[in-house]
Amino acid sequence: MPGAIYAEGLVKTFGDVRALDGVDLDVPEGTVLGLLGPNGAGKTTAVRCLTTLLRPDSGRAVVAGLDVLKNPNEVRRSIGLSGQFAAVDEYLTGRENLQMVGQLYQMKAKDAKVRAAELLDQFDLADAADRTAKTYSGGMRRRLDLAAALVVSPPVMFMDEPTTGLDPRNRQLLWEVIKRLVSGGTTLLLTTQYLEEADHLAHDIAVVDHGRVIARGTSDQLKARTGGERVEVVVHDREHIPTAVEVLTGFGKGDTTVEEHTRKLTVPVSGGAKLLAEVIRELDIRGIEIDDIGLRRPTLDDVFLSLTGHAAEDKPEENAKETVK
């Protein structure tokens, strides 16, 4: 039986751009698929095809058991969409926006009102409920948009880059909301440019590039292909390199690689920040002076590099490196 979201051979071209070049997806009910890819990979186009906004040139898609091309209106009843850009009416208040969406989902006006109030509370927007959305911050708009997508608690949700452009606090807040949603059994397809986000929220990840899925698997599987977490150390004195290698290899789960000319040592590890602290302590005890040390987590770039041999063209993420000086 196909999953709650199923696609087979989706192709969509815009002029001579092949935005989707044969995409297959299968998201089991109640799970989260992270569609990970750089700008222009085709993530939005895929979401638009699956949410009835765009007709693919060829291929087939089934959402919530319904054929997207044959029964678009039935599909619309079962999905919630939070697009890449917040789709709220700026001149309406938060409450008016949600009531309108509720009514357009064919709720009775009274029910739409109750539901809007519920969502405003849940999304921490109660204080701003009766202000026009124009006055909202980016994070508030995002939350309002997400609330609008959840008005009928649809069984299948699509979120297109829900946290792009948000500050860390708002990102964290949205992650919490999404996790709560998913724990309620909603099937979710989420697109993102951040490996960290997919890692955090998704059960499965599909990496897309140039309209194709170039890899899929769990976050651990993808990271394993990139070598996972590493500790990088730059020692001050070239003479200290052999001792440092000894220390690092002791903590690592593989061989230490050495770049002589930059005095940089790299070792794959598992254990995160806690381990990093131990490494620092040990190096200190051995009297090894260091210029720089950091825990390097794989990013979308690393995943891309290992999969395609080239970096994601649009560098989406600040270097996810925790540096301790």
Added chain:
Amino acid sequence: MSAVTDAVRGTAPGNPLGQSVRDSLVIAKRNLIRMSRIPEMVIFGLIQPIMFVVLFTYVFGGSMQIGGSTSATDYTNFLMAGIFAQTVTFATAGAGAGIADDMHKGLIDRFRSLPMARGAVLTGRTLADLVQTALTLLVLAVVAILVGWRVGSDGSTDAARVLAAFGLLLLLGYAFTWIGALIGLSVRTPEAATSGGLIWLFPVTFISNAFVDTGNMTPWLRHIAEWNPFSATVQACRVLFANPGQSTSDAWPMQHPVWASLIYSVLIILIFRTLAVRKYRSATA
């Protein structure tokens, strides 16, 4: 939460016409709330026709010959049907710009992903514009009375006939907003919809009986003016208001202006609504 959810997800769509009306009203309400929060749009929409009333009355009045008379009062009474009709057609530009604006914002994706009636986004907008047009007409009628416009100046009329005239004006305005809707869907920017929605209205409203007696036009221009759908409504209003300067031409629309006005407006709605809804559906799909 779940009670509401079940009530929604479980229900069948219900009757499509009922849904279409309901959804259109929800969208109309949305647009009316927007208009009330951007009052400058409504106010600018009022200033232009008021300026026309005042300028035409005081600048042209007295130098225009209407039915053999050059009295300023006769010209004022002649003029108002024309100004009213021109004003309602200008709603076209507002509708076009509003729809173009919607189409270029993310909000349209929200609407298109909802299980709502397909034509409701457009119908809702045109209904909201109709309300705005009615308000504009009301204000304009008051200004017209202030500068001396009177109904029944050329015979007798009654309240029902005057209301019927305003009904025809609103219908014409409503018909034209569907032309505006199609323009709004066809252009790339809201700005283009504003100017594109206005430019063609000048020849349509000036090559007509709105401001001058068509009897003085060269024959070919006169034919166009007399068969212009816009002229039919103007003539109908003059007849129903019993205002002077009614065309005596034997062109059919001038002889049967009320019917002509109704037929033209309904035809415009049928044609342009069909085209606009089709365009809306295929806009991004």
